[in-house]
Amino acid sequence: MKLDTSPIAAIATAPGRGGIGVVRASGKNLAPLVAALFPGTKLAPRHATYVPFKDAADTVIDEGLALYFKAPHSYTGEDVLELQGHGGPVVLRMLLARVLEAGRDLDLRLAEPGEFTRRAFLNDKLDLAQAEAVADLIDASTEAAAKSASQSLSGAFSKVVHELVEKTINLRMLVEATLDFPEEEIDFLEKSNARGQLKGIVDALEAVFRQAAQGALLREGLNVVLVGQPNVGKSSLLNALAGSDVAIVTPIAGTTRDKVSETIQVEGIPLNIVDTAGIRAIDEGIDVVERIGIERTWGEVGKADVILHLLDASLGPAKADEDIVAAFPPGVPVVRIWNKIDLSGHKPSVDQGAEAVNIYLSAHEKIGIDLLRAELLRIAGWQQTGESLYLARERHLVALRQAREHLRYAAEHAAQDDQSLDLFAEELRLAQDQLSSITGQFTPDDLLGVIFSRFCIGK
Structure with a gap:
């Protein structure tokens, strides 16, 4: 990727009001910008200087701290100037406008999303996995995810x-x-x-893949969709899992007309739970709103990582439940939840059936909920191994899988009687390229563009 060395600037703190706001600029030589913004004031590199932030007419916009980092000792590897003032949106926009105005002769421009971190990568301050960890740390939804992202950022x-x-x-x-x-x-x-050397590489790769796959769960979580006939307790189960009343619960069938989503944590794993409209035959005289709700239910089922099929344990299975099961997409794990055991007399339990795992619980009485949580963790493949986890992305897992496949082919060539060393060497080269793509040593420019475009502006 060609490095654009024109200086850039942006508001580096999140939108909205805050106690502190930061405007950041980065470029090959920002000394003229510093001189234009603070005439007569010398900013010592890597020291905070309390100064007034003035506009071109010498009117004070704000007062705060100015920090100047000389290249290469900065986040981006370029000169970096940070102005830390009060976090009001209007004040920050005025300050950014002043910085852009003062840097006009330098062709200072607004930064694109992720451009500061992209420059850090291109200037060898971070490798690609560390750069991605910056965004993952910002986006972390659980404490465990934040810790794993921090490890990746540190270079582990x-x-x-x-x-x-x-x-x-x-x-x-x-x-x-x-x-x-x-x-x-x-x-x-x-x-x-x-x-023996090849086996050692394969074993080490398997360990890394296991830790990365576990870490990917911390980042992505599971999409869990609740499905069943009306009035089987889907909303009650969502509330029980969430620990609060996030969905309306009434005895009236069809109360839920549209999806209700809630993200919860189980052992640090994000679970994106989706409660859906109850499913029944379209020809049962339902109104247009419920019809649309049922259509959206099947849309959510198509995106599910796990389907929780709820049934009423006090009534037993019905023909409608068989029709629902028949419409499930193939390959998606299904857990059959027998709810309302407080009415049926069943004990809370887990039963491995021929076609699906059966869990008996009561969402209303919050009995057996821990059994469901444990089953969701099992499906996710989560294990408390005590190993350090890496907050891996899907592209990392793909690269590790492909590297593993090339090493497998290499082992096959090594096992042949004619010892096809040329093919052995080629598979090792392909495995090396896949592994190197994780840190950005061999990464196409278009992929880099996609990765950094997903960052927030100012980072």
């Missing part, structure tokens, strides 16, 4: 990926060196313990 994830890359490169060097001496090929695998 990048370090283990770099170690995998180094091991793969070392094995490649041995293989490719041997290719230059064909007479040595027969004994190569034994003499260099190539198979």
Whole structure:
């Protein structure tokens, strides 16, 4: 990606009112900007200076702290100027306008989303995994997710990926060196313990993948959709899981007409719970609003990671429940919830059925809810391993999977009688490229554009 060195500026704090607001500028040489904003005042690098922020007519806009970071000792690797004042939106917009006006001769412009962090990446202040961790730390929805994002930002994830890359490169060097001496090929695998080295790389990659997959749960969570006939207790179950009355509950069938969403945490895992309209046959004289609600229910089912199919334990299954099950998308885990056991006399329990897990509970009495929480964690694959977790993104998991696949092919070539070392070396190269894409050593420019465009402006 070509680095645009024109200076940029933006409000770096979140929209809305706050006690403190920050306007940030970054560029190759911001000394003229500093001189224009604070004539006669010398800003010592990396020291906070209390100054008035004035407009072009010398009228005070605000008062606050000015911090000047000389390249390369800054977040972006360029000169960086931060003006920290009061966090009123109008004041910050006035201050940003003044900064842009003062930097007109420098071609100072508004920053694009994520451009400060993109420059940090392109100036080798952060690798790509660390840069993504900046956005993940900002967006973290749980304490566990924030801790994992902080670890990735500190370079923990990048370090283990770099170690995998180094091991793969070392094995490649041995293989490719041997290719230059064909007479040595027969004994190569034994003499260099190539198979043992390859197994060590595979084992290390599996450990990293396991930690990354667990961390991805902290970032993305699970989309859990509640489905069932009217009046089976879907809204009551949502309230029981959420710990508060987020959905209206009445004895009247069809109370829920549209989806109600709530994000909860179970062992630090975000669960995006969606309560939906009760499903019944369209020809039962339902009104147009309920009809639309049912259509939206099936739309949510199509996006579900887990389906909770609620049934009334006091009444037992009905033909309508069979019709609902028949319409579920294939491949999506289904948990059959037998609700209202306070009326049926069942005990709270979990039963592994032939087609789905059955959980008996009472949402109204909040009996057996912990059994459901535990089952959701099991489906998510969550394990309290005690290992450090990396807040991985889907692209990281894809790269790790593809690297694992190339290493598998490499092992197959190493096991052949003719020891196809040229193919062995090629699979190692492909695995190395996949691993290196995680930290940005081999990453297409268009992918970088997509990644940084999802950042907030000012970061």
